[in-house]
Amino acid sequence: MKNFGTEYYGLMSQNTMFLYNVFGDDGRVRVWRRKKEGLKLKNINPTVKHNGRNIKIWGCFSSAGAGNFEFIDGIMDQYVYRDILKRNIKESARLLRLGRRFMFQQDNDPKHMAKRISLFLKETGVNILKWPAQSPDLNPIEHLWDHLERVVRKHKISNKNELKDRLKEAWHEVQPDVARNRCIAVIKANGGPTNY
Numbered sequence: 001m002k003n004f005g006t007e008y009y010g011l012m013s014q015n016t017m018f019l020y021n022v023f024g025d026d027g028r029v030r031v032w033r034r035k036k037e038g039l040k041l042k043n044i045n046p047t048v049k050h051n052g053r054n055i056k057i058w059g060c061f062s063s064a065g066a067g068n069f070e071f072i073d074g075i076m077d078q079y080v081y082r083d084i085l086k087r088n089i090k091e092s093a094r095l096l097r098l099g100r101r102f103m104f105q106q107d108n109d110p111k112h113m114a115k116r117i118s119l120f121l122k123e124t125g126v127n128i129l130k131w132p133a134q135s136p137d138l139n140p141i142e143h144l145w146d147h148l149e150r151v152v153r154k155h156k157i158s159n160k161n162e163l164k165d166r167l168k169e170a171w172h173e174v175q176p177d178v179a180r181n182r183c184i185a186v187i188k189a190n191g192g193p194t195n196y
Helices: 078-095 115-123 141-152 160-172 176-189
Strands: 002-004 007-015 054-062 065-072 102-105
Touching: 054 078, 054 141, 054 160, 065 078, 065 160, 078 115, 141 160, 141 176
Parallel strands: 007 102
Antiparallel strands: 007 054, 054 065
């Protein structure tokens, strides 16, 4: 991946939340319809009560491919995040054959920067890639989420469990070249936009 000083490190990128909506976009949708047709079923988008519209995921990858991934129930805070890292970071590094010394990339989200997280990562010997404050979001995993969404959207999905199954399938089918090309594009862009 990249030579940091005299030692060679693999880079593992991660993101704590990917929101995938079961019934399309959360934003406003404008439609044209005739008077008195606003409440006809054909003019209404289906909804799911009690925040059932999306699924939150934690996942990580490197140029070698996709690492572990898990669904997140409830609110993500520093305690949930630490537990996710405990379960996944070392195992993902092993699966991706990154060796013992790799760089771990995360953004400056407050839960990522909490002292308890920094202490945990230091105690487990994980090197953190410094991420500038207020930087544009060049986290390469954003491109992988986009790829995942395009793959999953090819299927008709009618409920949350089916969505979870499709997301899991799509994640495990991510080919190393998909991850590698996105990592390379972000590095080559040197802070600029990429084609992904």
